[in-house]
Amino acid sequence: MATIFKALKNIASGNRPRKLHPPSFSDDSTELELLSLPNAIPKQYPPLILIHLILLSAAFVLLPQTPIPNLPISPPTRGLDKPQHPFLAPITTRPVLTLTWACLGAILLVPWWAGSLRQWAHNGTLGSRSVQERLEGDPHKQRDIWNASIFTVYTALALHGVIILFGAPFIQYVQHTALLALLLALYTTFPPAYVLGPPRLGLPFLSASASNAIVQNDLWVRIFAERNTRNPPERALLYPTYGAFLGAWCGVIPIGLDWDRPWQAYPLTPAAGASLGYITGALLALGANLLFFFAEADRLDSSGTPGSLAKGDTKKKKRKEREQKKKLFTKED
DSSP, X not given: OHHHHHHHHHHHHTOOOOOOOOOOOHHHHHHHHHHXXXXXXXXXXHHHHHHHHHHHHHHHHTGGGSOOTTSOOOOOOSOOSSOOOGGGHHHHSOHHHHHHHHHHHHHHHHHHHHHHHHHHHHHSOOSOOOHHHHHHOOTTHHHHHHHHHHHHHHHHHHHHXXXXXXXXXXXTTHHHHHHHHHHHHHHHTHHHHHXXXXXXXXOTTOOOXXXXXXXXXXXXXXXXXXXXXXSHHHHHHHHHHHHHHHHHHHHTGGGGSTTOOGGGSTTHHXXXXXXXXXXXXXXXHHHHHHXXXXXXXXXXXXXXXXXXXXXXXXXXXXXXXXXXXXHHHXXXX
16 A cells, blocks of 8 residues: 555656666676686685685784783793894794694684685585575585595695605604694695595595596696696685795795894794795685686677677677668668
């Protein structure tokens, strides 16, 4: 009744009722064409990766600031000629605790991002799932989480030995090296092991998957050894992995310098380099995915493909048709 009275009031006042136009499907068709591209990326990808990187940076810098009653900050013994900023004191004076906080932050944040990448790689979407998908669930999720976690532990043990071979103390800094290896393994191993599945190397405690061992191993070789990525999720896995390793390698350089600064304590600089490398690699992957996506969209637009992506060509055709009609009308007059 209220709508009827409102319509009568509009008619009495002389206002015309609003016309209902049929919905336009040009935007939907454009979105469908863009999503069908090989290098298409979901719109949730840029904000999700930025949130992930911001939280990861905050975990490395802010979590060590947490006060612990029974573990006070000891006065610095290095760099007394140039005192460091008070903000850096909790990070540099307790390297083991700093690495512990960094590993805890990575344990919380890296699997979350790996789950988003898994959804993207398997379903082509990101963000919240529908109610039906949540009710159906993922029958292989628990198995894949177990396999990725166990394979990450194996990688951490292997990286511990590699770091020692690169010059780390064998006995003196066992906790430092173990935490650095765990942080590197979380950055570089858990996401691809959860998204792709771990390579089939015959390791114990890894449950068998349905995929073929040869195909699984070739997939890892193609992405991480040959660096041959074929879609955006693979780039999102490759670039941060290489960035973390290169960052940790470059982070060793300041340790050998004779600056005698508190932040040169082992393994702060390799851990910071690994985190910065991981963040840089993720940002490079974002830029590369956007570049490939825009290049494909522009190529499809310029190729004259029928559809909403070729709006420029359709507008030109309509203008030509209008001009031809005008010429015909002028000739008839």
